[in-house]
Amino acid sequence: MGTYIIRRLLWMVPIFFIVSFGTFMLTRYAPGDPILVRAGPRADPEVIERIRHQLKLDEPIPIQYISYMTGFFTGDLGESISKYPGTPVAELVFPRIAVSAQLGFVALLMIFLLGGLIGIIAALNHGKWKDPFLISICLFFHSIPSIVGIPILLYIFVLQLHLVPASGWDGIFSLKIIIPLLVFTLPALAGPARLMRNTLLAVLDQDYIRTARSKGLTETSVIGKHALRNALLPMTTVVGLSLVSVFEGSFFIEMLYGIPGIGVLSLEAVYARDYDIIMALAQFSLILFLVFQILTDIIYTMIDPRIRLESSEE
Structure with a gap:
């Protein structure tokens, strides 16, 4: 193992540098000049060149x-060029990353725990009313965009219930997390729920499951020890791939709900062409994805040792 x-770590080193250099190039060649944002459109050309x-942007x-x-x-992420001139990027980024990380982690945990549980219940009730009912509810919430969901939840929980x-x-232990967490979680349940349902149904139809049942094992043992173990493999992949998308999806929610995360900072940095802030946020997303x-x-090799064996034989 x-x-x-x-081997996987060694493969990620060139990936990291290729993506980071590509991002760096995009920031430099994107339209707009952060120096003009900082100095103002009427600044003297000599002042602009001196800044x-x-x-060192002339190198x-x-x-x-x-x-x-x-x-x-x-450990030096540079300084803000245009939006917060002279302010260390680390002071701007790290506190906001901490906020987004808390919200994103709790949301991701809720999405895959609830989505997986709904998928398991739907699969075990295949052919009964619970199966289409649960999946339909998930798809209903999935069809509601955040720009509609947040005002509805604000109306219910703030104006009507005053909760x-x-x-x-x-912080995550405050009641203020309820609305953004619901907006995060409810629309995202459909994917994990359908994936777990379909995967578990496919696993339950395998020969080794029928063999386990013919040996007299209880249904709980068959599902818990044999079926779920293999059904969790696709879910593990989706969790890893969904993490960055959860943080990216938080931008809009953070801006609408007034959460001091990376969403507002990212938007400010892009509008101000603040290279170092954009690069710091991009590097964070890249490292998060690779980790x-x-x-x-x-986790894959722990769930299914065959993956480890196949890799060692190649």
Whole structure:
């Protein structure tokens, strides 16, 4: 298993540098000039060039990339160029990442626990009314966009029931998390629920399941020890792939509900062409994706040792 993980890590090194360099190039060649945003459209050309030289933005792009990555690996994420001039990017990004990470982790946990549970119940009741009913409910919530869901939930929970505040953030143990968590969770249940249902139904139709039942094993033992173990493999992959999309999906919800996460900061950075903030957020998303790919591979090999054996034989 150690060799398998090391091989995966080695593959991720070039992937990291290729994607990060591509992102760096996109920020530099994107329309707009952060120096004009910082100095103002009426600034003297000499002032603009002096600021550009101070920030080393007049150097060749490969040299800029090497300088940025050198600072990145030593903990220096640079300074805000245009939106918050002179402010260290780390001071702007890390507190907001912490907020988005809390919300994203709880949302992801709820999505796959509830979605998986609904899928299991639907599969075990295949051919009964519970199966189409549960999946239809999930699809109904999936069809409601966030821009519609948030006002509806605000009307119900804030104006009618007076259970939660209208906006803001006080951590995951505050009532303020209820509305953004519901907006995150309810529309996303359909995917995991349908995946678990279809996978479990396919597994239950396998010969080894029929063999286990013919040996007199209880239904609980057949499902818990044999069927679910194999049905969890596709779910593990989807969890790993969904993590970054959960953080990306949080942008709109954070902006609507007034949560101080990376959503508002990302939008501000893009509008202001603030290179270092954009790069820091992109690097965070990339590292998050790669780390969870490794964790997914580890969980895969724990659930199904055949994956580890097949990899070692190649």
